[in-house]
Amino acid sequence: MALSHSPLIVTDGLVFMYxxxxxxxxVGEPTVNLITNSGTSNTGWVGHGWTGSQAISNDxxxxxxxxxxxxxxxxxxxxxxxxxGTIYVTFEYKLKQQQTTQNQxxxxxxxxxxxxxxxxxxxxxSFEWQTFSGSFTANANSSKIAIGxxxxxxxxxxxxxxxxxxxxxxxxxxxxxxxGTRSATEGLIDRTNNTTINLSNVSFDSDAQMTFDGTDDxxxxxxxxxxxxxxxxxxxxxxxxxxxxxxxxxxKGSGNDxxxxxxxxxxxxxxxxxxxxxxGRSGNSSANYLSTASNxxxxxxxxxxxxxxxxxxxxxxxxxxxxxxTISTRIQSTxxxxxxxxxxxxxxxxxxxxxxxxxxxxxxxxxxxxNFNATKSRFGL
Numbered sequence: 001m002a003l004s005h006s007p008l009i010v011t012d013g014l015v016f017m018y019x020x021x022x023x024x025x026x027v028g029e030p031t032v033n034l035i036t037n038s039g040t041s042n043t044g045w046v047g048h049g050w051t052g053s054q055a056i057s058n059d060x061x062x063x064x065x066x067x068x069x070x071x072x073x074x075x076x077x078x079x080x081x082x083x084x085g086t087i088y089v090t091f092e093y094k095l096k097q098q099q100t101t102q103n104q105x106x107x108x109x110x111x112x113x114x115x116x117x118x119x120x121x122x123x124x125x126s127f128e129w130q131t132f133s134g135s136f137t138a139n140a141n142s143s144k145i146a147i148g149x150x151x152x153x154x155x156x157x158x159x160x161x162x163x164x165x166x167x168x169x170x171x172x173x174x175x176x177x178x179x180g181t182r183s184a185t186e187g188l189i190d191r192t193n194n195t196t197i198n199l200s201n202v203s204f205d206s207d208a209q210m211t212f213d214g215t216d217d218x219x220x221x222x223x224x225x226x227x228x229x230x231x232x233x234x235x236x237x238x239x240x241x242x243x244x245x246x247x248x249x250x251x252k253g254s255g256n257d258x259x260x261x262x263x264x265x266x267x268x269x270x271x272x273x274x275x276x277x278x279x280g281r282s283g284n285s286s287a288n289y290l291s292t293a294s295n296x297x298x299x300x301x302x303x304x305x306x307x308x309x310x311x312x313x314x315x316x317x318x319x320x321x322x323x324x325x326t327i328s329t330r331i332q333s334t335x336x337x338x339x340x341x342x343x344x345x346x347x348x349x350x351x352x353x354x355x356x357x358x359x360x361x362x363x364x365x366x367x368x369x370x371n372f373n374a375t376k377s378r379f380g381l
Contacts, residue, residue, distance in 0.1 A: 008374035013234075013361035015226045016337070017191045020210055020354040021378060025191045028176035029208040030184045030199060034077040034087075034168040035145065063164035065096065074146040081138040081170050088174045089145060090133045091166040095125045107134055107147055125161060133174060175208040190221070197221060202340070214243050214350025218341035223334045227252065227358055228261060229308070230332060234359040235277075236305045236371060238379055241268045241298055243350035249304070250356060251338045253280060253331075256346075257287040261333040264306050265347055272296050275315055275322070277306040282331045290315060290325040301352075301379035303372050309362035318381055319372030321365060 020026040081087060089107060136142070145168055165177040175182075188197040188210070201218050203211045212218070221227075241247045246267050253260035263278040273296035279288040290313045296302065305316040308327065315323040339356060340349040355375065363371070375381070 009371050010363060010367045013359040014192055014357060015360050016358040018188055018197060018356055025189050027187050028182055029204045030182050030187055031169050031171060031175045031178060032181045033178050034079055035075055035166055036078055036180055063162055065160060065162060074144045076144050077168065081142050083139050085138050085170045086135055086172060087138050087142065087168060087170050088135045089168050090174050092129050092131050092164050094129045094162050095127050096160040096162050107132065173206045173208055211352055212340040212349040214245055214348050216348060219339040221337040223336055227337055228332050232309050232362040234305060234307045234363040235262065235264050236357040237353055238301055238303050238355040238375060239266055239353050240301045241266050241351045244268055245350045246347040247349040247351060248340055248342045248347035249353060251342050252335060253333045254335045255344055261331055268298060275304050275317060277313055277315055280331045281329045288327045290323050292317060292322040301381060303375055303381055305363060305368045307362040316368045319369045
């Protein structure tokens with residue numbers, strides 16, 4: 001298959017992939033935008049200025065055009081807010097037309113023009129897109145947002161400003177723009193078939209990036225026969241373990257080690273840690289085990305690839321082969337694919353797994369290195 005967003009990676013044989021650094025794969029943390037960007041003229045906006053009402057129109061999708069005569073434009077939130085919570089306001093802005101030499105964009109919050117109790121900040125305007133970000137603590141009067149482009153005098157201003165991707169959300173941090181609501185089933189996408197991955201059981205850090213809490217966070221991907229193998233295959237991931245835990249990276253199977261079609265983990269219970277590939281063996285209550293040397297540290301990103309070719313399994317760490325072994329009888333499973341926590345409740349990952357891939361072939365050492373080189377600068381490897 002072809003992935004237009006990442007031409008440097010190996011795509012032949014790719015049957016599963018997510019990448020939180022790619023906007024087409026990681027859309028963003030679930031959130032609710034309290035102001036819908038309507039896409040039609042003036043909906044929900046009220047002009048309220050000292051020299052007369054102000055015109056607002058949509059020039060193109062999710063973009064408002066503000067004409068300034070030293071006035072304000074206010075908009076009521078689509079839904080109510082919880083008093084005491086933090087409200088973040090973000091948007092992009094730039095000048096379309098400039099008539100004054102001293103231009104500022106002011107942003108406030110409250111209930112009406114006369115009672116805007118929260119000053120969110122201001123920004124100097126230019127003809128290049130800039131980002132505004134401000135926050136305030138919600139109270140009983142937090143029902144509107146007001147935006148006012150203006151200069152230093154009090155009359156005769158005709159500056160025109162573009163505002164796009166306006167987002168108002170009640171969360172502990174800013175998330176990527178969404179026009180309305182982004183649910184838990186809309187934030188992460190398998191790029192091989194554009195199906196969504198449910199984010200209901202994972203955590204998010206202050207940068208709105210997906211994390212695993214070391215207790216009960218995981219991703220569950222319903223069984224797909226393309227991810228179950230009787231022949232060759234490869235598993236690839238980037239992981240940063242942040243505690244002394246066994247971190248489940250990718251697992252397909254049920255129960256303990258003996259019932260795993262494949263299970264790639266980072267074992268950090270002892271320091272230094274190691275990577276392991278475990279595959280169950282049908283009928284004899286044992287498993288195939290392959291492990292690297294114990295030389296992994298906490299809080300460091302690693303690129304890891306496990307390959308199975310015939311009766312040989314290998315593990316590569318940061319583009320270099322780190323282990324090789326022989327495989328005996330294998331099993332296949334119709335269980336869900338799990339990332340971050342094994343299905344029986346063991347090995348809850350504490351840290352990040354920002355990238356995973358599964359291939360229906362054994363990657364060569366050159367292909368492993370190719371994927372590592374496409375990734376290493378992003379994670380400082």
